[in-house]
Amino acid sequence: MGKDSKAKDSSKAKDPKAKDSKGKGKQADGDEGAGKSQKGGGGKGGGKADGLGTCTYVKARHILCEKQGKINEAYKKLQDGWLDNGDKVPPTxxxxxxxxxxxxxxxxxxxxxxxxxxxxxxxPFQEVAFSTPVGVTSAPFKSTHGYHIILAEGRKN
Structure with a gap:
């Protein structure tokens, strides 16, 4: 069943289910309940090239700071150690x-x-977590909880 929808147009197949959380998360952080209906099968018919935005689960680490200055300081430390050299930040x-x-x-x-x-x-947290490639560190971003940096460690369906 997932192969049929993938063969046609995967965006059309996913639209009815993904409508509330995909792309609209920035506007409505309180729509957590709407996205939960996708838990069992929202990403099963996705593309196979990179899996971004089509997986069902993500494994991640994050840094959360209330102040933008503090998250920028953490990001600078990541840049100075790895990101400026084009390296990926090791999870440890x-x-x-x-x-x-x-x-x-x-x-x-x-x-x-x-x-x-x-x-x-x-x-925004979900949006960034599910769109950051495995092993990659996101740029700092803001959510209703503060400022974050995410390291995506894995994906699975």
Whole structure:
């Protein structure tokens, strides 16, 4: 069944289910319940090239700061160590910086959020987490909870 929708037009096949959370998360952070209906099958018929935006689960680490200046400081530390050289930040190094800068309780665990399904996280956080390639660190961004940097560690359906 997923192959049929993929063979036609995967965006049309996913539109009815993805309408509330895909692309609209920025406007309505309170729509968490709407995205939860995708939990079981929102991403099954996606493309196979990179899997971005089509997976059902993401494994990620993050840094959360209330102030933009602090998240920028954390990002600068990531840039100085790896990003300026075009390198990917190793999860262990990202974890150290998360423990140092993050104001989220997960910071004590190196920012590890584990595996989470599409629809669990609100608005921009979900959008960035599900669109960042595995092994890549996102640029800082704002959500209703503060400022974040995400390291995507894995994807699965």
């Amino acid at each position: 190094e990202f974890a150290k910086i998360s423990a140092e800068f993050s104001e989220c309780p997960s910071g004590k665990k190196g920012g590890d959020l584990g595996w989470f399904p599409r629809g669990k996280m609100a608005g």
